C-alpha cells in the first residue's frame with residue numbers, strides 16, 4: 001500500500017463511483033426495456049422522453065462509464081496494451097451512441113427550453129471530444145489522445161455530478177426555468193475545468209511504482225505502448241498503437 005500514490009487512490013475512487021453509477025444506469029435501461037416490451041414493472045419505470053432511445057442511452061452510457069474508468073490506470077495500460085485498445089474502442093463506440101441518444105432525448109425532454117438547449121449542446125460537445133480523442137490516437141498523437149480522453153471522460157462524469165447540481169437548484173429560490181439550465185451549465189462547466197486542472201497537474205500517465213522491473217510491466221519491446229504523456233515520435237508507430 002506504501003506504493004499507492006495520490007493518483008492511484010483517485011483512480012480507485014473513480015472506479016468505485018463509475019461502477020456504482022454505471023450499474024445504476026444499466027439497471028435503469030433494463031427496467032425501461034422490460035416495461036417497454038410489456039413485461040413486469042415492479043419498480044415503476046419512469047416516463048421517458050423517447051423510451052427506446054432512453055434504453056439505448058442508459059445501456060451504452062452505463063457500459064461507457066464502467067469501461068472508461070478502467071482506461072486511466074497507467075499500470076494497466078502498460079501491462080496490457082491490447083486490453084487498452086479494445087476497451088478504448090468499446091468506450092468510443094458507446095459514447096458515440098450514448099451522446100446521439102442524449103441529444104435525441106434532450107430535444108424531447110420535459111424540462112425548460114433552456115435546459116433542453118444546454119443538454120443538446122453538451123451532448124454535441126461530448127461526441128466531438130470523444131471523436132477528437134479517437135482521431136488523435138489514429139494519428140499516433142498520444143499526448144493529445146490522452147488529453148482529449150480526459151476531457152471526454154469528464155463529460156461522461158456529468159451523469160455523476162449533475163444530480164448534485166439539480167438538487168442545489170431545486171433547493172434554491174431560483175425558478176425552474178433558470179435553475180435547471182444553470183444546473184446543466186454548472187455541472188458541465190465544473191467538470192470541464194476540473195479536467196483541465198488534472199491535465200495541467202498530471203501531464204503524463206502515472207509511473208509504475210517501485211517493484212518489478214519496467215520491462216516486466218511493459219511486456220516485450222514490440223508490444224510496449226508509448227507512454228500516454230509522450231509526444232509523438234517520427235517514424236512508424238509501435239504495432240500496439242496501430243489500431244488506436
Ligand code: HEM
Nearest residue numbers: 025028048049050058061062102105106119123156158159
Ligand atoms: C456515461 C454517462 C451517462 C450515463 C451512464 C447516463 C445514463 C442516464 C440514465 C440512467 C438516465 C435516467 C436518470 C434517472 O432516471 O433519473 C439518464 C437520463 C438522461 N440523460 Fe444521461 N447518462 C449519461 C450522460 C449524459 C449526458 C452527458 C447527457 C447530456 C446531454 C445526458 C442526457 C440525458 C437526458 C436528456 C436524460 C433524460 C432522458 C429521459 O428521461 O427520457 N446523459 N441518463
